[in-house]
Structures are given as structure tokens and as C-alpha cells.
Amino acid sequence: MRREDLATCISCGLCLNDCPTYRVLGEEADSPRGRIQLIRGLVETEGAPTETTRDHLEACLVCRACETACPSGVPFGRIMEGAREVLREREDGGLGESLGRTALDTVAHRRRLAWFTRLTDLARRVGLLRLSRALGGRIAWAASLAPAREGPSFEGIDRPGATTALFAGCVMREAFGETERATVRVLEIDGETVSVPDEQTCCGALHAHAGEGERARELARYNIDAFAGSDTKIVVNAAGCGAHLKAYGELLAEDPAWADRAKRFAARVRDLSEVVRPRAARASRPLRVVYQDACHLAHGQRIRTQPRALLRAVEGVTLVEIADPERCCGSAGVYNLTHPEIARALQRDKVKAIIAARPDVIVSGNPGCMLQIAAGLKDAGSSARVMHLARFLDDPDAAFR
Ligand code: SF4
Ligand code: SF4
Incomplete structure (x- = not known):
């Protein structure tokens, strides 16, 4: 402070x-x-x-x-x-706080997180999530936000002469494997050679937001080490992680042994939309697309025009704007689980604005926003698809499948 x-x-x-x-x-x-x-x-x-x-x-x-x-x-x-x-x-938070801290730290333990995402996936497949949704209340709300696992987890890639390193994250790596693979493909079409250091971990953004500063700094040091030995840019495809990785210099500014390394690391970080060049991919049918501004891209990194330029370059896309596009959708890390009433009010406003624009697809650069908006659209009876920017650029026609 x-x-x-x-x-x-x-x-x-x-x-x-x-x-x-x-x-x-x-x-x-x-x-x-x-x-x-x-x-x-x-x-x-x-x-x-x-x-x-x-x-x-x-x-x-x-x-x-x-x-x-x-x-x-x-x-x-x-x-x-x-x-x-x-x-x-x-605070003397007692048992409740220490359980909350352990639950939050699941994201920084790869094996624990892998088990958790697989169990959630199994619960979805056997209909348990649908059942929980029928129960109503907080459990139903949490079940509506659970991610469907996109195929196998994403593994590290060691490429000699790599020009780009990918920050794969924690939940992204376990639950959004297809998005990670699409990110690599999109970068490679642009001529990049992509490596993904296996020894990386959660960026620590959730910990920092929750006031777990010491743990956040520990995770930052771990990631700085994992990406050492190269000066290539570090590309990230999740807005919350990107904003936090770019702030590692500030996070470790008081630590003489790490301050310089942290600053150099932060200077290498780029959001995917900052590095990919607009190219004429093609949707085989016309598509109305809404780009959803994730707070940690728009407010946290001042990135607004680049994703829109990438989407406009796709043949067949009509980009449509929504009212109040930079208002938070209510996802905000684990906020939608800790403050469901406020999160739900914000979700309703966002979904109303989206539906008024009549899109076929909503594209976002942040997994939390995607889950929050997809759940809200489903509740509102909309059939519009929600996709990550990387997957849309990789294959716009996936919006029809
Ligand atoms: S805009 Fe808000 S945060 Fe900024 S100076 Fe005014 S009151 Fe303070
Ligand atoms: S909720 Fe309000 S006070 Fe908190 S970061 Fe957002 S705008 Fe600022």
C-alpha cells in the first residue's frame, strides 16, 4: 500500500x-x-x-x-x-478463511486443478450439473458457470529458435485446451515459432485480487524463472492474466533481488490481439459479431481497437457494438461466486445489451467473461455462440457448429 x-x-x-x-x-x-x-x-x-x-x-x-x-x-x-x-x-479469519485460501490456490496446483476440471466435466456428462441447476440458489448459479472442458489439457512445447513464448495459464491450460491450440495455430500462421515452457504456473492475479500478496509474489517469481533464458515476447490469451503479468514489475518493485528481472519480464508481455496481424480469414456465411470488452483488456491494458480490427478483417463479419460496452459483465475472477447477487445483476444488463444488438457470435479475450455471458444468454433463451478470439480467428466457421 x-x-x-x-x-x-x-x-x-x-x-x-x-x-x-x-x-x-x-x-x-x-x-x-x-x-x-x-x-x-x-x-x-x-x-x-x-x-x-x-x-x-x-x-x-x-x-x-x-x-x-x-x-x-x-x-x-x-x-x-x-x-x-x-x-x-x-483479520483473524479462522477456518473459513484458510479453507477459502486453499480453494483459491487450487489454480496454482496443476494436478489438483486437472482433477477438479475433470470431475466437473464428468458431473456435466452424467447430468449432475443440470440437476444442480434445477435446485436453484447458489449451487445452481455456480453450476451454470462451470466450464465445459475443451478436449485434452494443453501441454508444453519446446521449439528451438522460438520467436514467441506462450503464457498458457492455469484454468486456460486445463479447461480451454482447444483455445490454447488455436492460439498457437493463429500465431504460427503469422510466421511465429511458438514455445510453451512447461514449468510455468498460474499468474497469481486471483491471489493478488484476494489480498494474498505473498503468494502472488511467489507465483510471479516462479513464472519469471520459467520464462528466463530468452528475450522473446510472451503472448497471453486471457485478459486478467495479461494485465497482471504486465504488472509484475510493480508487484516485485520492493524486492531488490527480483525487481529488475520482474520489470524486464513485464516488458515482454503482449496480449494475443497486440501481436496477430489482421488477415482475411473467411466465414462461409455472413455473421454479426459482438466484441466483448473484457475489463482487464479495456481498462487494465487499454486494448480496445486491436481485437476489433482483427474481427473486421474476417470476410463475412459485421461487427456490431452494444450499449455501454465497457461495463463489467460481473465475472471478475471469482467475484461471481463470492458476490452472486451483484454479479447476476451485471450479467443481466450485459446480456440485455448483447441481445439488443442481435449477434450470431460474441467474441471475447477472457475466459471468465465467456462463461458469465454464455450462462446469461442461455438463461435468456438466446442461441448466440460465445467464442474466444483465438478460436474465431483460427476457424470462423466454428461459430456454426
Ligand atoms: S475520478 Fe474518482 S478516483 Fe479519480 S480523482 Fe475523482 S473521485 Fe478520485
Ligand atoms: S467496482 Fe468500481 S471501485 Fe471497483 S474497480 Fe470497478 S469501477 Fe473501480
Whole structure:
């Protein structure tokens, strides 16, 4: 937590209407300005936070829409991650918190995550997820968001003379294997030689958002080592991971042994849409496509035009815009599981805006948004497909299958 970051807020309130939680909950304490006030109070005292303070800070999506709106350059994502670290340090969360921490850390244990995704897949195939959905309540909501595993997990690739390294991630690698393979194909069509270091792990974004700063820094050091020995760019196909990997320099800035390496690593990171060149792939039938701005691409990395340019270049595609395109869909890492009511309200607004644009396909660069939007569309009776940008560029006709 840097006091100089907190001092950048001049309390002008220009961010309020761009904050999704303020729009849903209508309380100053659930706005960026209100939260910064609470965080200032938190760092000026030393005791345990009040329940009210904790609830308002935990209700933030860390979507960073306030960073886009703010004329004063408030680094809100960094502030909120620091504040949550302070919360974790001062709380005595007991058994519940330690179980939550273990559950969250599943993403950083490849074997545990592989078992979890396979079990979820099995539950889907034998109809258990459908049954859970029929039960209603929180279990039904969680079941609606479970990913369907895209074929086998994605394995490391060791290519001599590689020009690009792929950051494969954790959930992406286990549950979105086809998207990973499509990412490699799309890069290779562009003339890249792609390697995928096997010794990489979860980027740590979920840990950082949850205030598990020490674990997030540990995972960052592990990844920096995994990608050492080359200066090639590191391509990532998940918005949340990309924004976090680009912030490794800040994350390890106070660690003299790692600060320089972390900065150099971060400078190599690129989102897929920043490196792929627009090319004339072709859809065999006309397609109306909505591009869904993931918060950590639009607000976190300022990437808005590149994915749209890639989609426009595909023959047969009509790109259609939706109302309020940069408003969070409510996914936000594990937020949709911890705050289902707010997440559902945001999901409904997003789905309504999408349906009004009458798309055949919704393309996104973030797996969490894809699951959240697909579940919302299904609930609303829409048959529009949700696809990752890599899969769409690799084979636009997959939208018809
Ligand atoms: S990060 Fe998003 S939810 Fe949190 S205060 Fe900023 S705009 Fe609101
Ligand atoms: S975060 Fe930025 S926009 Fe919001 S009140 Fe502070 S200075 Fe103003």
C-alpha cells in the first residue's frame, strides 16, 4: 500500500457513474471515491477493520473502470490489491478463511486443478450439473458457470529458435485446451515459432485480487524463472492474466533481488490481439459479431481497437457494438461466486445489451467473461455462440457448429 497512490484521488467524483457496483448498489461507500476514503481510514489506524469497511472493499470488482474515468490517474487496481492485503493481515479469519485460501490456490496446483476440471466435466456428462441447476440458489448459479472442458489439457512445447513464448495459464491450460491450440495455430500462421515452457504456473492475479500478496509474489517469481533464458515476447490469451503479468514489475518493485528481472519480464508481455496481424480469414456465411470488452483488456491494458480490427478483417463479419460496452459483465475472477447477487445483476444488463444488438457470435479475450455471458444468454433463451478470439480467428466457421 503506497500512501502516494492514495493521495492521487482529489475526490472529484467523476468516476462514480462508471463504477458498476455504485450503479447497482447506489452507495457512496461502494464507489471508487468512497472506497478510497475507507482505505485511507484503514491505513491511518492499526486495528482490525470493521465489518462494514471489509464488506464495501470486498464488493469491488477490481474491474478498473474507475481508472479509465479518472482524470487524476488514480491507480485503483493497485490500491485495492494493497488494501485487501492489509485486510488479510489484520483479520483473524479462522477456518473459513484458510479453507477459502486453499480453494483459491487450487489454480496454482496443476494436478489438483486437472482433477477438479475433470470431475466437473464428468458431473456435466452424467447430468449432475443440470440437476444442480434445477435446485436453484447458489449451487445452481455456480453450476451454470462451470466450464465445459475443451478436449485434452494443453501441454508444453519446446521449439528451438522460438520467436514467441506462450503464457498458457492455469484454468486456460486445463479447461480451454482447444483455445490454447488455436492460439498457437493463429500465431504460427503469422510466421511465429511458438514455445510453451512447461514449468510455468498460474499468474497469481486471483491471489493478488484476494489480498494474498505473498503468494502472488511467489507465483510471479516462479513464472519469471520459467520464462528466463530468452528475450522473446510472451503472448497471453486471457485478459486478467495479461494485465497482471504486465504488472509484475510493480508487484516485485520492493524486492531488490527480483525487481529488475520482474520489470524486464513485464516488458515482454503482449496480449494475443497486440501481436496477430489482421488477415482475411473467411466465414462461409455472413455473421454479426459482438466484441466483448473484457475489463482487464479495456481498462487494465487499454486494448480496445486491436481485437476489433482483427474481427473486421474476417470476410463475412459485421461487427456490431452494444450499449455501454465497457461495463463489467460481473465475472471478475471469482467475484461471481463470492458476490452472486451483484454479479447476476451485471450479467443481466450485459446480456440485455448483447441481445439488443442481435449477434450470431460474441467474441471475447477472457475466459471468465465467456462463461458469465454464455450462462446469461442461455438463461435468456438466446442461441448466440460465445467464442474466444483465438478460436474465431483460427476457424470462423466454428461459430456454426
Ligand atoms: S474497480 Fe470497478 S467496482 Fe471497483 S471501485 Fe473501480 S469501477 Fe468500481
Ligand atoms: S478516483 Fe479519480 S475520478 Fe474518482 S473521485 Fe478520485 S480523482 Fe475523482
